[in-house]
Amino acid sequence: NRGEGALHSVNAIFEQGQLTALVGFSGSGKSTLLDILSSVREPTAGHVALGESPLDELDDMVYKRMIGYMNQEPIIFHDSVRMNVSYFRPEATDEQIWAALKMAAADGFVEGLPNGLDTGMGERGQTISGGERQRIGLARVFLQDAPILLLDEATNALDYETEKKIYDNLRAVSHNKIVAVAAHRLSAIKDYPQIIMMQKGEVIERGIHIELMTLGGDYHDLYMVQEKERD
Secondary structure, three states: OOOOOOOOOOOOOOOOOOEEEEEOOOOOOHHHHHHHHOOOOOOOOOOOEEOOEEHHHOOHHHHHOOEEEEOOOOOOOOOEHHHHHOOOOOOOOHHHHHHHHHHOOOHHHHHOOOOHHHOEOOHHHOOOOHHHHHHHHHHHHHHHOOOEEEEEOOOOOOOHHHHHHHHHHHHHOHHHOEEEEEOOOHHHOOOOOEEEEEEOOEEEEEEOHHHHHHHOOHHHHHHHHHHHHHO
16 A cells, blocks of 8 residues: 555566566665565565465575575675675585676676686775676676576666676576566666566556557656667
């Protein structure tokens, strides 16, 4: 219901094998919705279910282990690249770590570091750029290989080409996963099979890119503004 909540009557289905993009201006409710999906917050009304099972009936720790989550400011430990990427899978081989780095478009810059995978990241990753920190965080999530991936503007510090490459790589592994991405740059997610436009905590438009553009509503307007800025 409306009340004082951050979300109002949101009804959405996130299917296995389907990439879903959540879009909208800052404060539209994208992050809150991802927090609820990840069980960080609980809804004050309504419910969230995994299949036929309401989340409040599932073991919270078991459910959270099913989730790979990252926001725009990933935690980077004062340790090596190898440790940072393999945090959730310490048994991972170097080959698996490099595969995750490649998926996150991070293999190139890691190869150029003084000691490769053994290079230290410094306190909070201050030895590398914001975009590089995001790519290390994404590699960690991709190596985790959880059945549910929730990315909250996790690529907002990257250029368009790198962001698009990562989203394309994400598509390649999404066949057996539930994937929801809160995205800022619409051009990078315009081929997603489900795009949800949010505003003031509500879902105001839903569909694929061509449908939303034809509709001529808020998604269309935001997309055109961003394209003009790119020019």
